[in-house]
Amino acid sequence: MRSAEGARSSRADQADQRRAELLDAARRVVLERGLASTRVSDIAKATNVSGGLIHYHFATKDDLITAMLRATSESEVRRLREIIAGPGTAIQRLDRVLRFYIPSSRSDQSWILWLDAWALGVREPHVRDILLELEGGWIEILSEVISQGMEAGEFTCDDPQGAAERLDGMLDGLVVRYTLHSGAMSRKRLLEHARIAAAREVGVDRSSFPA
Amino acid sequence: MRSAEGARSSRADQADQRRAELLDAARRVVLERGLASTRVSDIAKATNVSGGLIHYHFATKDDLITAMLRATSESEVRRLREIIAGPGTAIQRLDRVLRFYIPSSRSDQSWILWLDAWALGVREPHVRDILLELEGGWIEILSEVISQGMEAGEFTCDDPQGAAERLDGMLDGLVVRYTLHSGAMSRKRLLEHARIAAAREVGVDRSSFPA
DNA sequence: ACGATCCCTGACTGGCGACCCAGTCAAATC
DNA sequence: GATTTGACTGGGTCGCCAGTCAGGGATCGT
Numbered sequence: 451m452r453s454a455e456g457a458r459s460s461r462a463d464q465a466d467q468r469r470a471e472l473l474d475a476a477r478r479v480v481l482e483r484g485l486a487s488t489r490v491s492d493i494a495k496a497t498n499v500s501g502g503l504i505h506y507h508f509a510t511k512d513d514l515i516t517a518m519l520r521a522t523s524e525s526e527v528r529r530l531r532e533i534i535a536g537p538g539t540a541i542q543r544l545d546r547v548l549r550f551y552i553p554s555s556r557s558d559q560s561w562i563l564w565l566d567a568w569a570l571g572v573r574e575p576h577v578r579d580i581l582l583e584l585e586g587g588w589i590e591i592l593s594e595v596i597s598q599g600m601e602a603g604e605f606t607c608d609d610p611q612g613a614a615e616r617l618d619g620m621l622d623g624l625v626v627r628y629t630l631h632s633g634a635m636s637r638k639r640l641l642e643h644a645r646i647a648a649a650r651e652v653g654v655d656r657s658s659f660p661a
Numbered sequence: 662m663r664s665a666e667g668a669r670s671s672r673a674d675q676a677d678q679r680r681a682e683l684l685d686a687a688r689r690v691v692l693e694r695g696l697a698s699t700r701v702s703d704i705a706k707a708t709n710v711s712g713g714l715i716h717y718h719f720a721t722k723d724d725l726i727t728a729m730l731r732a733t734s735e736s737e738v739r740r741l742r743e744i745i746a747g748p749g750t751a752i753q754r755l756d757r758v759l760r761f762y763i764p765s766s767r768s769d770q771s772w773i774l775w776l777d778a779w780a781l782g783v784r785e786p787h788v789r790d791i792l793l794e795l796e797g798g799w800i801e802i803l804s805e806v807i808s809q810g811m812e813a814g815e816f817t818c819d820d821p822q823g824a825a826e827r828l829d830g831m832l833d834g835l836v837v838r839y840t841l842h843s844g845a846m847s848r849k850r851l852l853e854h855a856r857i858a859a860a861r862e863v864g865v866d867r868s869s870f871p872a
Numbered sequence: 873a874c875g876a877t878c879c880c881t882g883a884c885t886g887g888c889g890a891c892c893c894a895g896t897c898a899a900a901t902c
Numbered sequence: 903g904a905t906t907t908g909a910c911t912g913g914g915t916c917g918c919c920a921g922t923c924a925g926g927g928a929t930c931g932t
Binding site for chain 3: 460490502505510511
């Protein structure tokens with residue numbers, strides 16, 4: 451209660467903050483080294499903390515990894531919702547979603563995390579659930595934007611849900627290709643593919659997208 | 662030369678056969694247990710062979726895994742080429758390719774292998790090269806079928822290569838979803854998506870596909 | 873026949889990494 | 903100011919697994 455600096459962190463806050471810090475470090479380390487060769491001690495080192503502390507806050511390594519994936523997925527969906535809540539015509543919002551999907555540059559390696567997570571999710575139901583929610587989120591958002599465009603008279607589409615599933619799938623697959631073999635597909639071409647397919651799905655011309 | 666049973670295996674043949682056997686067992690074990698929790702001794706057990714033998718034929722575990730992925734990829738591309746060399750109209754051949762892409766049933770888990778391989782390929786250039794060839798093969802075949810259809814007057818498409826890339830990407834992404842969350846997408850729906858998108862890409866009606 | 877070569881065995885090892893635990897110190901509570 | 907609680911340290915343990923190695927039996931060339 452009567453701590454020196456008013457609302458400054460109580461012990462519970464301190465623990466929460468430390469946990470968040472560990473999740474953050476875990477994400478960075480996994481992105482850099484890959485899930486397979488990430489050790490608990492690497493994450494400890496990246497946080498300047500003893501190895502034992504990790505197991506004080508998280509019972510097992512799996513717990514830590516799972517929590518990190520969940521946090522990352524949730525933050526991604528949150529940012530996505532902000533995007534479609536933003537201003538502009540439906541096609542502008544759709545284009546923003548597409549661009550958020552696609553790595554912003556060669557150095558944006560955040561997709562690597564999901565490649566690792568897919569492989570892990572095959573065996574780990576908890577991870578699979580997180581992935582299901584993440585993908586479900588993307589599809590839902592795409593479907594929402596399409597429906598909004600239809601109401602506004604901008605789009606024509608007889609199956610927004612199906613269109614969203616196809617678009618989401620195509621983006622997943624193309625991003626894998628882009629992430630793995632950046633030489634085989636430029637970001638520009640990737641975005642062009644996305645716009646062509648999206649334009650077809652919602653019944654507008656490809657040139658309707660902003661430059 | 663003068664062996665007891667005519668063309669019965671010489672030592673070199675025996676070694677080749679054993680290597681192939683090990684590659685086969687490796688694929689089965691990795692599919693079943695996942696790359697991360699596959700040990701060399703598991704593969705030995707699955708072949709009824711001592712642990713040491715693996716390292717007689719393959720210097721390291723990585724060598725074995727890489728060779729297995731390469732063999733699997735090559736056999737996949739080979740079967741694919743047979744498919745498009747087969748009889749029928751272009752749309753029939755295209756449909757056969759789509760159906761070959763999609764797991765034939767819930768129990769067909771062969772895609773799991775490529776999920777593991779994608780994650781591995783991020784770190785291992787050799788694996789990445791194999792994946793590049795495999796995906797390149799798929800795109801090439803799709804592009805070929807489309808071009809054949811155009812020559813035959815069945816299809817209209819102003820960018821067969823681009824169309825093939827989009828289709829390949831969509832199938833990759835949708836199959837991931839199907840493999841990971843089979844409850845969220847039935848095989849039927851997956852095939853329907855593939856046909857809808859393919860029909861659009863080649864300028865025919867969706868109903869042109871065989872029942 | 874006989875050494876050379878090859879395929880194969882299975883016990884062994886060396887390192888590594890997740891997890892444990894005894895103890896420290898500071899903040900919170902009384 | 904005494905006691906309890908909670909965050910944290912760092913050394914230790916224990917199991918696991920890729921890769922090694924000495925040897926053995928079969929098959930080859932000569």
